Amino acid sequence: xxxxxxxxxxxxxxxxxxxxxxxxxxxxxxxxxxxxxxxxxxxxxxxxxxxxxxxxxxxxxxxxxxxxxxxxxxxxxxxxxxxxxxxxxxxxxxxxxxxxxxxxxxxxxxxxxxxxxxxxxxxxxxxxxxxxxxxxxxxxxxxxxxxxxxxxxxxxxxxxxxxxxxxxxxxxxxxxxxxxxxxxxxxxxxxxxxxxxxxxxxxxxxxxxxxxxxxxxxxxxxxxxxxxxxxxxxxxxxxxxxxxxxxxxxxxxxxxxxxxxxxxxxxxxxxxxxxxxxxxxxxxxxxxxxxxxxxxxxxxxxxxxxxxxxxxxxxxxxxxxxxxxxxxxxxxxxxxx
Numbered sequence: 001x002x003x004x005x006x007x008x009x010x011x012x013x014x015x016x017x018x019x020x021x022x023x024x025x026x027x028x029x030x031x032x033x034x035x036x037x038x039x040x041x042x043x044x045x046x047x048x049x050x051x052x053x054x055x056x057x058x059x060x061x062x063x064x065x066x067x068x069x070x071x072x073x074x075x076x077x078x079x080x081x082x083x084x085x086x087x088x089x090x091x092x093x094x095x096x097x098x099x100x101x102x103x104x105x106x107x108x109x110x111x112x113x114x115x116x117x118x119x120x121x122x123x124x125x126x127x128x129x130x131x132x133x134x135x136x137x138x139x140x141x142x143x144x145x146x147x148x149x150x151x152x153x154x155x156x157x158x159x160x161x162x163x164x165x166x167x168x169x170x171x172x173x174x175x176x177x178x179x180x181x182x183x184x185x186x187x188x189x190x191x192x193x194x195x196x197x198x199x200x201x202x203x204x205x206x207x208x209x210x211x212x213x214x215x216x217x218x219x220x221x222x223x224x225x226x227x228x229x230x231x232x233x234x235x236x237x238x239x240x241x242x243x244x245x246x247x248x249x250x251x252x253x254x255x256x257x258x259x260x261x262x263x264x265x266x267x268x269x270x271x272x273x274x275x276x277x278x279x280x281x282x283x284x285x286x287x288x289x290x291x292x293x294x295x296x297x298x299x300x301x302x303x304x305x306x307x308x309x310x311x312x313x314x315x316x317x318x319x320x321x322x323x324x325x326x327x328x329x330x331x332x333x334x335x336x337x
Contacts (some may be wrong), residue, residue, distance in 0.1 A: 003296055004029040006058040006088070008079060009071040010038050011161065013093075016288065017068050018046055023286075024293045032058040055079055059086040066299060068292075069093060072163050073170025077102040080117065084109040089116040091295045095179040096313035098170050100321060103314035110310060118295045118306035119313030121183040125287035128255040131269045131280060132246065133188045135253050141271070142249030147226035149185055149244040151177045153260060155205060155212060155232035165208045172210035173232050174200065174320055181228050182316045184244065185218065191315060192221040197332040198323035204233050216323050240265065253280075 003026040007017050010033045021028050028046070032055035033039045039051050052058055059067055059082060066089040071079055077097045083090050090110070096119045097103045110117035123129050136144055155173075157165055164171040186193065198216040205212050216228040231238070240260025246253045252272040258265040270277040294307040322333040 001300075002026045003065045003299060004063050006030045006032065006055075006061070006064045006067045006083075008032045008055040008058060008067055008069045008083070009075075010035075010042060011070065011072070013070065013288075015042055017070065017292070018042065018049065020286075020288045020292050021068070023289050024296055026292075026296055029064050030058045030061060056082060059083045059088055064088060066091065066295075072161070073175055074098060074163065074168075076170075077106060080106050081109045084113045084115050084117065087113060087115065089118075089295075089299050091118045091120055091292070092313075094119055094121045094183065094313065094316070095170070095175050095320070096310070096317055098175075098317075100314055100318050103310075103317055107310050107314065116295070116298055116303070116306045117310040117313075118298070119308050119310060119316075120291055120295075121180070121187075121308055121313070121316070122287055122291055123180050123184055124187050124308070125285070125290045126257065127282040127285050127287075128243075128257060128267055128269050129184055129188075131282045132244070132253065132255045135269070135271070135280075136188050136246065141246075141251035141253060144189060144224045144246055144248055146224060146247045147185065147189070147244055149181050149226060149228050150241050151181060151230045152238060152241045153177070153232055154235050154238070154240065156235065157205065157208060165210050167210040172202075172212070173230055174211050174214060174323070177230055177232075178214060178228070178320055178323070179316050181230065182319045183312075185226055185228070186312065186315060186319070189220055189224050189226070190222060191312070193218055193315075193319060193335060194221050195219045195332050195334050196319055196322035196326055198326040200324055200327035204231060204237075214323060214327075216326075218319070 005021050018028050028049050030050040032052050034053040067083040068091045070093045080090050163169040200211050200214040203213045212232040214230050218226045242259040243256035255269045258267045269280040298306050326333045
């Protein structure tokens with residue numbers, strides 16, 4: 001039976017969920033968005049959907065089984081707990097929350113109400129990222145020795161909402177981009193990460209009170225190490241690069257995700273053979289559709305565990321917090337103390 005879903009927030013990609021939910025065979029019953037100018041075109045395209053200004057009005061509806069939250073980062077904690085307490089399963093756009101304390105309170109609310117809390121780390125549904133995990137898991141190139149994960153991009157602060165440029169409200173490139181990169185590494189390499197050392201700051205945009213740059217060094221208990229390199233520069237001051245290089249005991253592989261306006265931007269996966277990169281075929285999929293479908297299937301099956309565990313969402317924030325602590329103190333941070 002199709003689920004009735006509430007979509008809370010329509011900023012950036014939020015509005016696209018109306019089509020994604022339908023494509024997944026479910027219904028958007030209500031959308032919560034206070035900005036009339038934001039929802040006016042959505043109302044025209046979706047005459048059968050109710051629109052309200054306050055998300056609390058949407059989650060109190062008895063005909064709604066689940067809520068998709070695409071709100072600004074600083075609202076994740078309160079809105080997720082409210083939805084869980086209202087008896088709704090929650091699909092929450094990453095990052096999970098501003099800090100691990102908030103994550104713990106959200107996890108407690110999910111358990112108390114016996115509802116799923118799914119932290120939507122979308123990139124693991126992207127074909128190139130999935131293929132890299134397949135290569136790692138297959139052991140065809142041996143064991144992973146080290147990884148270099150990168151996201152170098154243009155910031156364009158004038159095109160971003162003000163909260164994205166305020167670190168106290170979840171702004172900055174750590175929450176925006178670093179959370180994607182940490183998720184990829186934890187998903188592909190494993191959750192037994194032990195230490196973090198980092199330098200984080202707003203070096204390219206010092207007038208903005210949010211981080212734009214980081215270099216992190218991460219260690220895993222079972223052996224691998226990884227660097228995480230991200231920087232957001234001004235237009236014309238760099239070249240966008242997005243992806244990762246994996247170095248194994250018996251080979252080398254990389255993936256790239258097309259991002260930015262550079263002429264050579266291409267999504268793909270490659271393995272190094274005979275001093276040349278050989279492209280690996282990947283199957284095109286709709287990552288958002290697959291993600292929403294997985295969430296809905298978990299609800300329908302009565303699963304107690306969402307496809308992306310809430311503890312994983314918390315660990316991403318834990319690593320992000322550790323990178324900030326390391327940068328402040330100049331010391332390596334040991335996790336799980």
